[in-house]
Amino acid sequence: MKGTLCILLAATVMCCLAACGSTQPAPAAQPQQTQTPAPTQTEQTPPPAEPSPQTAPETSAPPAEPAPETPAPLPETSGKEVLVVVFSVTGTTKGVADKIAALEDADLYEIRAAQEYTSADLSWHDSKSRTTLEQNDKALRPEIGSDPISLEGYTTVYIGYPIWWGEEPRIMDTFVESYDFDGITVIPFCTSGSSGIGRSGKNLAENAGSGTWLDGKRFGAGVSETELQSWIDSLK
Numbered sequence: 001m002k003g004t005l006c007i008l009l010a011a012t013v014m015c016c017l018a019a020c021g022s023t024q025p026a027p028a029a030q031p032q033q034t035q036t037p038a039p040t041q042t043e044q045t046p047p048p049a050e051p052s053p054q055t056a057p058e059t060s061a062p063p064a065e066p067a068p069e070t071p072a073p074l075p076e077t078s079g080k081e082v083l084v085v086v087f088s089v090t091g092t093t094k095g096v097a098d099k100i101a102a103l104e105d106a107d108l109y110e111i112r113a114a115q116e117y118t119s120a121d122l123s124w125h126d127s128k129s130r131t132t133l134e135q136n137d138k139a140l141r142p143e144i145g146s147d148p149i150s151l152e153g154y155t156t157v158y159i160g161y162p163i164w165w166g167e168e169p170r171i172m173d174t175f176v177e178s179y180d181f182d183g184i185t186v187i188p189f190c191t192s193g194s195s196g197i198g199r200s201g202k203n204l205a206e207n208a209g210s211g212t213w214l215d216g217k218r219f220g221a222g223v224s225e226t227e228l229q230s231w232i233d234s235l236k
């Protein structure tokens, strides 16, 4: 019995010793990954470089070609054969032009000065006013501001203007020198306070240098459609 107890005691001591061995202090702790906060994505890797022109992937769209410069398209022709061209600052000649265009079922084209005429410009009492200076210089060619027109398809062109100092305004010379009237019958007409058409039609024909020019006619502001129609008929 005593011997059995001794064996049991010895076994117990052995077990205790074995158990104590498992509770030995752990080795000095190594830094564990979980102990330090994991670096964020941005800290881990630099942000992707902006694609430079040299490193752009081959699949990226090629840089847009600069649009080729194309001239502004001319307005399409209406199919009409008669055109009424008019320059009018205070509206009188425009009123006559509208009537001719209606009677002739014609297109209308208005000449506008690039620099509009002011009432001071129109003063004929002022020897230094714009119109006085322009009319005193036969070589002067005021710039036209309205879009150019194609004369293609027109066989007859009426050209209307006010009389300034007994002649056509210089901008009318700018107009006729800018176009080719070959194959076109050109008919001048004008309005005025009282003066006749004078040499203005002939001046325009000479400066144009092309086209078949008929004698023109002067009208007053209140000319009727009947009077205009009989004039139109007399031209044919």
Ligand SMILES: Cc1cc2nc3c(=O)[nH]c(=O)nc-3n(C[C@H](O)[C@H](O)[C@H](O)COP(=O)(O)O)c2cc1C
Pocket: 087, 088, 089, 090, 091, 092, 093, 094, 122, 123, 124, 131, 132, 161, 162, 163, 164, 165, 166, 167, 191, 192, 193, 194, 195, 196
């Ligand atoms: C600068 C200037 C000069 C003019 N010269 C004359 C002229 O020599 N003879 C005439 O009868 N009328 C003359 N006038 C009057 C215009 O011919 C007339 O008012 C015309 O009908 C105006 O046309 P519009 O309203 O289409 O611009 C002149 C007008 C201006 C502004």
